[in-house]
Amino acid sequence: MDRTPPPPDARVAGVEPAALGLRERKKLRTQKDLQAAALRLFAEHGFDHVSTDDIAAAAEVSKTTFYRYFDSKEDVLLGDKAEALCHMRDALAGRPDTEPPFEALRGAVKEVVGHFALDREASGLRQRLMRETPSAMARNLERQREWETLVADFVRPRLAPGANRDLLARVYAANTMATMRATIEHWLDSDGADVSELLDEALAAFAVSDDRRPAPAPA
Amino acid sequence: MDRTPPPPDARVAGVEPAALGLRERKKLRTQKDLQAAALRLFAEHGFDHVSTDDIAAAAEVSKTTFYRYFDSKEDVLLGDKAEALCHMRDALAGRPDTEPPFEALRGAVKEVVGHFALDREASGLRQRLMRETPSAMARNLERQREWETLVADFVRPRLAPGANRDLLARVYAANTMATMRATIEHWLDSDGADVSELLDEALAAFAVSDDRRPAPAPA
Protein backbone atom coordinates (compact mmCIF):
# COMPACT_ATOMS: atom_id res chain seq x y z
CA MET A 1 0.00 0.00 0.00
CA ASP A 2 2.43 2.67 1.17
CA ARG A 3 5.43 0.80 -0.11
CA THR A 4 8.39 2.96 -0.98
CA PRO A 5 8.89 2.81 -4.74
CA PRO A 6 11.57 0.19 -5.27
CA PRO A 7 14.09 2.51 -6.89
CA PRO A 8 13.55 5.74 -4.91
CA ASP A 9 14.70 7.58 -7.99
CA ALA A 10 13.24 5.77 -10.95
CA ARG A 11 16.16 5.75 -13.33
CA VAL A 12 17.51 3.67 -16.13
CA ALA A 13 19.51 0.83 -14.68
CA GLY A 14 23.14 1.13 -15.44
CA VAL A 15 23.77 4.85 -15.59
CA GLU A 16 26.38 6.44 -13.37
CA PRO A 17 27.20 3.24 -11.54
CA ALA A 18 30.19 4.77 -9.85
CA ALA A 19 28.46 7.94 -8.77
CA LEU A 20 26.15 6.04 -6.41
CA GLY A 21 27.07 4.51 -3.10
CA LEU A 22 27.65 0.83 -2.73
CA ARG A 23 24.24 0.39 -1.19
CA GLU A 24 22.42 1.94 -4.14
CA ARG A 25 24.48 -0.01 -6.61
CA LYS A 26 23.63 -3.24 -4.87
CA LYS A 27 19.96 -2.41 -4.85
CA LEU A 28 20.03 -1.60 -8.53
CA ARG A 29 21.79 -4.86 -9.21
CA THR A 30 19.41 -7.04 -7.24
CA GLN A 31 16.48 -5.37 -8.96
CA LYS A 32 18.04 -6.06 -12.33
CA ASP A 33 18.88 -9.61 -11.30
CA LEU A 34 15.33 -10.25 -10.20
CA GLN A 35 13.93 -8.90 -13.41
CA ALA A 36 16.33 -10.87 -15.57
CA ALA A 37 15.77 -14.07 -13.63
CA ALA A 38 12.02 -13.64 -13.80
CA LEU A 39 11.98 -12.99 -17.54
CA ARG A 40 14.23 -15.95 -18.18
CA LEU A 41 12.17 -18.31 -16.07
CA PHE A 42 8.91 -17.02 -17.51
CA ALA A 43 10.15 -17.53 -21.05
CA GLU A 44 11.36 -20.98 -20.16
CA HIS A 45 8.50 -22.44 -18.13
CA GLY A 46 5.63 -20.01 -18.59
CA PHE A 47 4.38 -17.34 -16.23
CA ASP A 48 2.24 -19.42 -13.94
CA HIS A 49 4.61 -22.32 -13.71
CA VAL A 50 7.12 -20.05 -12.01
CA SER A 51 6.60 -19.13 -8.39
CA THR A 52 7.90 -16.04 -6.69
CA ASP A 53 10.07 -18.35 -4.63
CA ASP A 54 11.63 -19.63 -7.84
CA ILE A 55 12.40 -16.11 -9.02
CA ALA A 56 13.86 -15.14 -5.68
CA ALA A 57 15.96 -18.30 -5.57
CA ALA A 58 17.24 -17.71 -9.10
CA ALA A 59 18.27 -14.21 -8.12
CA GLU A 60 19.71 -15.54 -4.87
CA VAL A 61 17.52 -13.50 -2.59
CA SER A 62 14.54 -14.29 -0.42
CA LYS A 63 10.91 -14.04 -1.42
CA THR A 64 10.55 -11.13 0.98
CA THR A 65 13.17 -9.19 -0.91
CA PHE A 66 11.40 -9.86 -4.17
CA TYR A 67 8.29 -8.21 -2.79
CA ARG A 68 10.36 -5.30 -1.55
CA TYR A 69 11.27 -4.57 -5.17
CA PHE A 70 8.04 -5.47 -6.96
CA ASP A 71 4.47 -5.08 -5.83
CA SER A 72 3.36 -8.27 -7.49
CA LYS A 73 4.50 -11.12 -9.66
CA GLU A 74 2.87 -9.36 -12.59
CA ASP A 75 4.72 -6.13 -12.06
CA VAL A 76 8.10 -7.71 -12.68
CA LEU A 77 6.81 -8.67 -16.11
CA LEU A 78 5.51 -5.21 -16.91
CA GLY A 79 8.94 -3.70 -16.46
CA ASP A 80 9.88 -0.08 -16.26
CA LYS A 81 6.54 1.34 -17.15
CA ALA A 82 6.82 3.72 -14.24
CA GLU A 83 9.80 5.23 -15.95
CA ALA A 84 7.90 5.57 -19.20
CA LEU A 85 5.11 7.27 -17.29
CA CYS A 86 7.59 9.86 -16.01
CA HIS A 87 8.77 10.40 -19.55
CA MET A 88 5.27 11.08 -20.71
CA ARG A 89 4.56 13.38 -17.83
CA ASP A 90 7.68 15.34 -18.58
CA ALA A 91 6.87 15.47 -22.26
CA LEU A 92 3.44 16.84 -21.49
CA ALA A 93 4.68 19.29 -18.91
CA GLY A 94 7.24 20.62 -21.35
CA ARG A 95 4.64 21.74 -23.84
CA PRO A 96 3.59 25.37 -23.79
CA ASP A 97 0.09 26.01 -22.54
CA THR A 98 -0.88 27.59 -25.81
CA GLU A 99 -0.07 24.57 -27.93
CA PRO A 100 -3.04 22.64 -29.21
CA PRO A 101 -3.48 19.86 -26.66
CA PHE A 102 -4.22 17.13 -29.15
CA GLU A 103 -1.05 17.81 -31.05
CA ALA A 104 0.97 17.86 -27.84
CA LEU A 105 -0.51 14.55 -26.80
CA ARG A 106 0.24 12.94 -30.08
CA GLY A 107 3.85 14.00 -29.73
CA ALA A 108 4.08 12.66 -26.20
CA VAL A 109 2.58 9.32 -27.16
CA LYS A 110 4.95 8.97 -30.08
CA GLU A 111 7.83 9.69 -27.77
CA VAL A 112 6.77 7.03 -25.31
CA VAL A 113 6.26 4.44 -28.01
CA GLY A 114 9.61 5.29 -29.50
CA HIS A 115 11.26 4.67 -26.16
CA PHE A 116 9.27 1.47 -26.04
CA ALA A 117 10.72 0.29 -29.34
CA LEU A 118 14.32 0.79 -28.30
CA ASP A 119 14.86 -2.54 -26.63
CA ARG A 120 12.65 -4.33 -29.06
CA GLU A 121 13.78 -7.76 -27.94
CA ALA A 122 12.83 -7.37 -24.28
CA SER A 123 9.66 -5.46 -25.07
CA GLY A 124 8.51 -8.12 -27.47
CA LEU A 125 9.17 -10.89 -25.00
CA ARG A 126 7.30 -9.02 -22.31
CA GLN A 127 4.30 -8.41 -24.48
CA ARG A 128 4.25 -11.96 -25.72
CA LEU A 129 4.27 -13.28 -22.18
CA MET A 130 1.70 -10.74 -21.18
CA ARG A 131 -0.91 -11.71 -23.71
CA GLU A 132 -0.51 -15.34 -22.64
CA THR A 133 -1.09 -14.34 -19.04
CA PRO A 134 -4.49 -12.86 -18.26
CA SER A 135 -3.53 -11.57 -14.85
CA ALA A 136 -0.53 -9.75 -16.25
CA MET A 137 -2.60 -8.30 -19.06
CA ALA A 138 -5.16 -7.16 -16.53
CA ARG A 139 -2.50 -5.50 -14.43
CA ASN A 140 -1.11 -3.79 -17.49
CA LEU A 141 -4.48 -2.46 -18.50
CA GLU A 142 -4.98 -1.15 -15.01
CA ARG A 143 -1.73 0.75 -15.27
CA GLN A 144 -2.71 2.21 -18.58
CA ARG A 145 -5.88 3.40 -16.96
CA GLU A 146 -3.79 5.32 -14.45
CA TRP A 147 -2.08 6.96 -17.38
CA GLU A 148 -5.47 8.00 -18.63
CA THR A 149 -6.12 10.12 -15.58
CA LEU A 150 -2.79 11.82 -16.10
CA VAL A 151 -3.65 12.56 -19.70
CA ALA A 152 -7.15 13.67 -18.79
CA ASP A 153 -5.78 16.09 -16.23
CA PHE A 154 -3.53 17.49 -18.92
CA VAL A 155 -6.26 17.93 -21.46
CA ARG A 156 -9.09 19.13 -19.23
CA PRO A 157 -7.90 22.66 -18.46
CA ARG A 158 -7.08 23.16 -22.12
CA LEU A 159 -10.64 22.60 -23.25
CA ALA A 160 -13.32 25.23 -23.29
CA PRO A 161 -15.28 25.24 -20.05
CA GLY A 162 -18.70 23.74 -20.27
CA ALA A 163 -20.90 20.98 -19.00
CA ASN A 164 -19.15 18.34 -21.06
CA ARG A 165 -15.57 19.44 -20.64
CA ASP A 166 -14.73 16.70 -18.17
CA LEU A 167 -16.45 14.12 -20.32
CA LEU A 168 -14.52 15.06 -23.41
CA ALA A 169 -11.24 15.14 -21.50
CA ARG A 170 -11.80 11.64 -20.16
CA VAL A 171 -12.91 10.23 -23.47
CA TYR A 172 -10.04 11.76 -25.34
CA ALA A 173 -7.54 10.44 -22.81
CA ALA A 174 -9.04 6.98 -22.97
CA ASN A 175 -8.99 7.00 -26.75
CA THR A 176 -5.40 8.12 -26.87
CA MET A 177 -4.22 5.33 -24.61
CA ALA A 178 -6.37 2.83 -26.44
CA THR A 179 -4.86 3.83 -29.75
CA MET A 180 -1.40 3.44 -28.33
CA ARG A 181 -2.14 0.01 -26.92
CA ALA A 182 -3.92 -1.32 -29.98
CA THR A 183 -1.10 -0.13 -32.20
CA ILE A 184 1.47 -1.92 -30.08
CA GLU A 185 -0.54 -5.13 -30.18
CA HIS A 186 -0.86 -4.92 -33.93
CA TRP A 187 2.85 -4.29 -34.18
CA LEU A 188 3.57 -7.46 -32.25
CA ASP A 189 1.49 -9.54 -34.62
CA SER A 190 2.98 -7.96 -37.71
CA ASP A 191 6.55 -8.85 -38.39
CA GLY A 192 9.14 -6.23 -38.90
CA ALA A 193 6.99 -3.16 -39.19
CA ASP A 194 8.09 0.10 -37.65
CA VAL A 195 6.09 1.01 -34.57
CA SER A 196 6.41 4.71 -35.07
CA GLU A 197 5.03 4.55 -38.58
CA LEU A 198 2.14 2.39 -37.46
CA LEU A 199 1.39 4.84 -34.69
CA ASP A 200 1.43 7.70 -37.16
CA GLU A 201 -1.09 5.91 -39.32
CA ALA A 202 -3.34 5.13 -36.39
CA LEU A 203 -3.20 8.63 -35.00
CA ALA A 204 -3.78 10.16 -38.40
CA ALA A 205 -6.78 7.96 -39.08
CA PHE A 206 -8.59 8.64 -35.86
CA ALA A 207 -7.15 11.86 -34.54
CA VAL A 208 -9.47 14.67 -33.66
CA SER A 209 -8.38 17.76 -35.48
CA ASP A 210 -7.44 20.61 -33.22
CA ASP A 211 -9.54 22.77 -35.51
CA ARG A 212 -12.65 21.07 -34.19
CA ARG A 213 -11.53 21.65 -30.65
CA PRO A 214 -13.45 24.21 -28.61
CA ALA A 215 -11.70 27.48 -28.03
CA PRO A 216 -8.91 27.27 -25.45
CA ALA A 217 -9.94 28.05 -21.95
CA PRO A 218 -9.22 31.63 -20.88
CA ALA A 219 -6.19 31.69 -18.59
CA MET B 1 -9.65 -23.44 -17.27
CA ASP B 2 -12.21 -25.58 -19.08
CA ARG B 3 -14.98 -24.76 -16.70
CA THR B 4 -18.46 -25.09 -18.06
CA PRO B 5 -20.03 -21.64 -18.16
CA PRO B 6 -22.10 -21.42 -14.97
CA PRO B 7 -25.42 -20.90 -16.73
CA PRO B 8 -25.07 -23.12 -19.81
CA ASP B 9 -27.37 -20.77 -21.59
CA ALA B 10 -26.49 -17.27 -20.48
CA ARG B 11 -29.88 -15.80 -19.86
CA VAL B 12 -31.46 -13.19 -17.72
CA ALA B 13 -32.15 -14.62 -14.31
CA GLY B 14 -35.81 -14.92 -13.65
CA VAL B 15 -37.32 -15.61 -17.05
CA GLU B 16 -39.36 -18.72 -17.66
CA PRO B 17 -38.74 -20.08 -14.19
CA ALA B 18 -41.34 -22.78 -14.63
CA ALA B 19 -40.14 -23.90 -18.04
CA LEU B 20 -36.85 -25.14 -16.61
CA GLY B 21 -36.31 -28.26 -14.62
CA LEU B 22 -35.89 -28.20 -10.88
CA ARG B 23 -32.16 -28.61 -11.25
CA GLU B 24 -31.76 -25.58 -13.48
CA ARG B 25 -33.97 -23.49 -11.27
CA LYS B 26 -31.92 -24.36 -8.24
CA LYS B 27 -28.72 -23.49 -10.01
CA LEU B 28 -30.11 -20.18 -11.11
CA ARG B 29 -31.20 -19.47 -7.57
CA THR B 30 -27.88 -20.29 -5.96
CA GLN B 31 -26.12 -18.14 -8.50
CA LYS B 32 -28.44 -15.26 -7.73
CA ASP B 33 -28.05 -15.85 -4.01
CA LEU B 34 -24.28 -15.82 -4.28
CA GLN B 35 -24.32 -12.62 -6.27
CA ALA B 36 -26.73 -10.90 -3.90
CA ALA B 37 -24.83 -12.02 -0.83
CA ALA B 38 -21.53 -10.90 -2.31
CA LEU B 39 -22.81 -7.47 -3.29
CA ARG B 40 -24.37 -6.97 0.11
CA LEU B 41 -21.25 -7.99 1.98
CA PHE B 42 -19.00 -5.95 -0.30
CA ALA B 43 -21.11 -2.85 0.19
CA GLU B 44 -21.13 -3.42 3.93
CA HIS B 45 -17.52 -4.32 4.68
CA GLY B 46 -15.57 -3.52 1.53
CA PHE B 47 -14.37 -5.88 -1.15
CA ASP B 48 -11.20 -7.12 0.44
CA HIS B 49 -12.60 -7.44 3.91
CA VAL B 50 -14.93 -10.13 2.62
CA SER B 51 -13.55 -13.58 1.94
CA THR B 52 -14.96 -16.09 -0.48
CA ASP B 53 -15.76 -18.23 2.53
CA ASP B 54 -17.88 -15.40 3.88
CA ILE B 55 -19.80 -15.09 0.63
CA ALA B 56 -20.36 -18.81 0.44
CA ALA B 57 -21.49 -18.94 4.04
CA ALA B 58 -23.90 -16.04 3.51
CA ALA B 59 -25.40 -17.88 0.54
CA GLU B 60 -25.41 -21.11 2.52
CA VAL B 61 -23.17 -23.03 0.17
CA SER B 62 -19.57 -24.12 0.31
CA LYS B 63 -16.59 -22.24 -1.04
CA THR B 64 -16.22 -24.95 -3.67
CA THR B 65 -19.68 -24.19 -4.97
CA PHE B 66 -18.89 -20.51 -5.15
CA TYR B 67 -16.01 -21.24 -7.47
CA ARG B 68 -18.22 -23.48 -9.55
CA TYR B 69 -20.36 -20.45 -10.34
CA PHE B 70 -17.74 -17.72 -10.57
CA ASP B 71 -14.21 -17.90 -11.83
CA SER B 72 -12.92 -15.47 -9.26
CA LYS B 73 -13.96 -13.21 -6.44
CA GLU B 74 -13.77 -10.30 -8.87
CA ASP B 75 -16.13 -11.89 -11.38
CA VAL B 76 -19.02 -11.94 -8.97
CA LEU B 77 -18.66 -8.17 -8.74
CA LEU B 78 -18.58 -7.66 -12.48
CA GLY B 79 -21.96 -9.25 -12.91
CA ASP B 80 -23.69 -10.29 -16.06
CA LYS B 81 -21.28 -8.77 -18.49
CA ALA B 82 -21.28 -12.00 -20.44
CA GLU B 83 -24.92 -11.40 -21.14
CA ALA B 84 -24.22 -7.87 -22.28
CA LEU B 85 -21.54 -9.24 -24.55
CA CYS B 86 -24.10 -11.50 -26.19
CA HIS B 87 -26.39 -8.52 -26.64
CA MET B 88 -23.69 -6.61 -28.41
CA ARG B 89 -22.77 -9.56 -30.58
CA ASP B 90 -26.39 -9.97 -31.59
CA ALA B 91 -26.75 -6.26 -32.25
CA LEU B 92 -23.72 -6.33 -34.50
CA ALA B 93 -24.73 -9.50 -36.27
CA GLY B 94 -28.16 -8.07 -36.99
CA ARG B 95 -26.77 -5.21 -39.01
CA PRO B 96 -26.75 -5.58 -42.78
CA ASP B 97 -23.32 -5.98 -44.31
CA THR B 98 -23.82 -2.88 -46.38
CA GLU B 99 -24.39 -0.57 -43.45
CA PRO B 100 -21.51 1.72 -42.58
CA PRO B 101 -19.65 -0.15 -39.83
CA PHE B 102 -18.99 2.86 -37.69
CA GLU B 103 -22.64 3.74 -37.55
CA ALA B 104 -23.57 0.16 -36.73
CA LEU B 105 -21.05 0.11 -33.93
CA ARG B 106 -22.29 3.31 -32.44
CA GLY B 107 -25.77 1.86 -32.39
CA ALA B 108 -24.62 -1.33 -30.74
CA VAL B 109 -22.67 0.52 -28.07
CA LYS B 110 -25.62 2.73 -27.29
CA GLU B 111 -27.78 -0.33 -26.95
CA VAL B 112 -25.39 -1.96 -24.51
CA VAL B 113 -25.07 1.17 -22.43
CA GLY B 114 -28.80 1.55 -22.40
CA HIS B 115 -29.17 -1.92 -21.04
CA PHE B 116 -26.48 -1.01 -18.56
CA ALA B 117 -28.49 1.93 -17.29
CA LEU B 118 -31.63 -0.07 -16.64
CA ASP B 119 -30.78 -1.30 -13.18
CA ARG B 120 -29.01 1.89 -12.32
CA GLU B 121 -28.86 1.06 -8.64
CA ALA B 122 -27.00 -2.20 -8.98
CA SER B 123 -24.80 -0.94 -11.79
CA GLY B 124 -23.80 2.10 -9.79
CA LEU B 125 -22.98 0.03 -6.76
CA ARG B 126 -20.90 -2.35 -8.82
CA GLN B 127 -18.96 0.42 -10.47
CA ARG B 128 -18.39 2.20 -7.21
CA LEU B 129 -17.02 -0.92 -5.63
CA MET B 130 -14.97 -1.63 -8.70
CA ARG B 131 -13.09 1.61 -8.76
CA GLU B 132 -12.23 1.12 -5.09
CA THR B 133 -10.86 -2.31 -5.87
CA PRO B 134 -7.87 -2.38 -8.21
CA SER B 135 -8.05 -6.10 -8.86
CA ALA B 136 -11.69 -5.90 -9.85
CA MET B 137 -10.99 -2.93 -12.09
CA ALA B 138 -8.18 -4.85 -13.71
CA ARG B 139 -10.41 -7.81 -14.33
CA ASN B 140 -13.05 -5.57 -15.81
CA LEU B 141 -10.59 -3.95 -18.17
CA GLU B 142 -9.43 -7.36 -19.25
CA ARG B 143 -12.98 -8.28 -20.12
CA GLN B 144 -13.45 -5.13 -22.10
CA ARG B 145 -10.34 -6.04 -24.02
CA GLU B 146 -12.03 -9.29 -25.02
CA TRP B 147 -14.89 -7.22 -26.34
CA GLU B 148 -12.41 -5.32 -28.41
CA THR B 149 -11.45 -8.41 -30.38
CA LEU B 150 -15.12 -9.03 -31.05
CA VAL B 151 -15.58 -5.52 -32.33
CA ALA B 152 -12.37 -5.66 -34.33
CA ASP B 153 -13.50 -8.86 -36.02
CA PHE B 154 -16.72 -7.11 -36.92
CA VAL B 155 -15.06 -4.06 -38.37
CA ARG B 156 -12.10 -5.66 -40.14
CA PRO B 157 -13.89 -7.29 -43.09
CA ARG B 158 -15.84 -4.10 -43.66
CA LEU B 159 -12.76 -1.99 -44.26
CA ALA B 160 -10.99 -1.71 -47.55
CA PRO B 161 -8.24 -4.31 -47.85
CA GLY B 162 -4.77 -2.97 -47.45
CA ALA B 163 -1.66 -3.14 -45.35
CA ASN B 164 -3.20 -1.18 -42.51
CA ARG B 165 -6.65 -2.70 -42.46
CA ASP B 166 -6.00 -4.80 -39.40
CA LEU B 167 -4.37 -1.88 -37.62
CA LEU B 168 -7.31 0.39 -38.23
CA ALA B 169 -9.79 -2.27 -37.15
CA ARG B 170 -7.97 -2.82 -33.88
CA VAL B 171 -7.57 0.84 -33.15
CA TYR B 172 -11.17 1.63 -33.92
CA ALA B 173 -12.37 -1.19 -31.72
CA ALA B 174 -10.14 -0.09 -28.88
CA ASN B 175 -11.31 3.50 -29.20
CA THR B 176 -14.95 2.49 -29.22
CA MET B 177 -14.65 0.50 -26.04
CA ALA B 178 -12.55 3.20 -24.44
CA THR B 179 -15.18 5.81 -25.24
CA MET B 180 -17.84 3.63 -23.72
CA ARG B 181 -15.85 3.03 -20.54
CA ALA B 182 -14.78 6.64 -20.07
CA THR B 183 -18.33 7.81 -20.56
CA ILE B 184 -19.61 5.43 -17.92
CA GLU B 185 -16.97 6.59 -15.47
CA HIS B 186 -17.83 10.19 -16.08
CA TRP B 187 -21.47 9.36 -15.62
CA LEU B 188 -20.76 7.87 -12.22
CA ASP B 189 -19.01 11.01 -11.05
CA SER B 190 -21.70 13.30 -12.38
CA ASP B 191 -24.97 13.16 -10.55
CA GLY B 192 -28.15 12.54 -12.34
CA ALA B 193 -27.05 12.88 -15.93
CA ASP B 194 -28.46 10.58 -18.57
CA VAL B 195 -25.94 8.01 -19.75
CA SER B 196 -27.32 7.79 -23.24
CA GLU B 197 -27.05 11.53 -23.78
CA LEU B 198 -23.50 11.56 -22.47
CA LEU B 199 -22.64 8.72 -24.79
CA ASP B 200 -24.13 10.59 -27.71
CA GLU B 201 -21.99 13.59 -26.92
CA ALA B 202 -18.85 11.51 -26.60
CA LEU B 203 -19.46 9.57 -29.76
CA ALA B 204 -20.32 12.71 -31.69
CA ALA B 205 -17.20 14.50 -30.54
CA PHE B 206 -14.76 11.77 -31.44
CA ALA B 207 -16.53 9.61 -33.98
CA VAL B 208 -14.86 8.91 -37.27
CA SER B 209 -17.19 9.85 -40.04
CA ASP B 210 -18.14 7.00 -42.26
CA ASP B 211 -17.44 9.34 -45.16
CA ARG B 212 -13.75 9.18 -44.36
CA ARG B 213 -13.92 5.41 -44.29
CA PRO B 214 -12.21 3.55 -47.10
CA ALA B 215 -14.51 2.00 -49.66
CA PRO B 216 -16.31 -1.11 -48.39
CA ALA B 217 -14.52 -4.35 -49.07
CA PRO B 218 -15.76 -6.21 -52.14
CA ALA B 219 -17.89 -9.12 -51.03
Next chain:
DNA sequence: GGGTATTCTGGCACTCAGTAACATTTCAGT
Protein backbone atom coordinates in the same frame (compact mmCIF):
# COMPACT_ATOMS: atom_id res chain seq x y z
C1' DG C 1 -43.72 -46.80 -7.60
C1' DG C 2 -38.28 -48.38 -7.73
C1' DG C 3 -33.56 -48.50 -9.74
C1' DT C 4 -29.84 -46.38 -12.04
C1' DA C 5 -26.92 -42.98 -14.27
C1' DT C 6 -25.83 -38.23 -14.10
C1' DT C 7 -25.05 -34.08 -11.96
C1' DC C 8 -24.38 -31.06 -8.18
C1' DT C 9 -22.50 -30.40 -3.73
C1' DG C 10 -19.50 -30.55 0.52
C1' DG C 11 -15.33 -31.52 2.87
C1' DC C 12 -10.59 -31.98 2.93
C1' DA C 13 -6.06 -31.06 1.72
C1' DC C 14 -3.06 -28.65 -0.95
C1' DT C 15 -0.27 -24.84 -3.70
C1' DC C 16 0.94 -20.36 -3.97
C1' DA C 17 0.56 -15.05 -3.73
C1' DG C 18 1.21 -11.60 -0.57
C1' DT C 19 1.89 -9.57 4.30
C1' DA C 20 3.65 -8.85 9.03
C1' DA C 21 6.96 -9.17 12.80
C1' DC C 22 11.30 -9.73 14.37
C1' DA C 23 16.11 -10.93 14.25
C1' DT C 24 20.35 -10.43 11.52
C1' DT C 25 23.41 -8.61 8.44
C1' DT C 26 25.46 -4.77 5.80
C1' DC C 27 26.50 -0.26 4.66
C1' DA C 28 27.36 4.95 5.80
C1' DG C 29 29.24 8.53 8.62
C1' DT C 30 31.93 9.66 12.48
Next chain:
DNA sequence: ACTGAAATGTTACTGAGTGCCAGAATACCC
Protein backbone atom coordinates in the same frame (compact mmCIF):
# COMPACT_ATOMS: atom_id res chain seq x y z
C1' DA D 1 36.42 0.67 15.32
C1' DC D 2 31.70 2.32 16.76
C1' DT D 3 26.99 3.45 16.06
C1' DG D 4 22.61 4.26 13.74
C1' DA D 5 20.16 3.28 9.72
C1' DA D 6 18.86 0.53 5.94
C1' DA D 7 18.54 -3.86 3.57
C1' DT D 8 17.91 -8.61 4.07
C1' DG D 9 16.46 -13.23 5.87
C1' DT D 10 13.42 -16.33 8.70
C1' DT D 11 9.26 -17.63 10.15
C1' DA D 12 4.53 -17.74 10.36
C1' DC D 13 0.27 -16.38 8.82
C1' DT D 14 -4.19 -15.09 5.83
C1' DG D 15 -6.70 -15.90 1.90
C1' DA D 16 -7.45 -17.05 -3.18
C1' DG D 17 -7.98 -20.79 -6.05
C1' DT D 18 -7.69 -25.99 -7.32
C1' DG D 19 -8.09 -31.12 -7.22
C1' DC D 20 -10.03 -35.18 -5.41
C1' DC D 21 -13.42 -38.04 -3.75
C1' DA D 22 -17.44 -39.38 -1.29
C1' DG D 23 -22.24 -38.40 -0.66
C1' DA D 24 -26.62 -36.19 -1.85
C1' DA D 25 -29.97 -34.55 -5.09
C1' DT D 26 -32.00 -34.75 -9.52
C1' DA D 27 -33.32 -36.71 -14.04
C1' DC D 28 -34.43 -40.65 -16.70
C1' DC D 29 -36.18 -45.14 -17.68
C1' DC D 30 -38.83 -49.20 -16.51
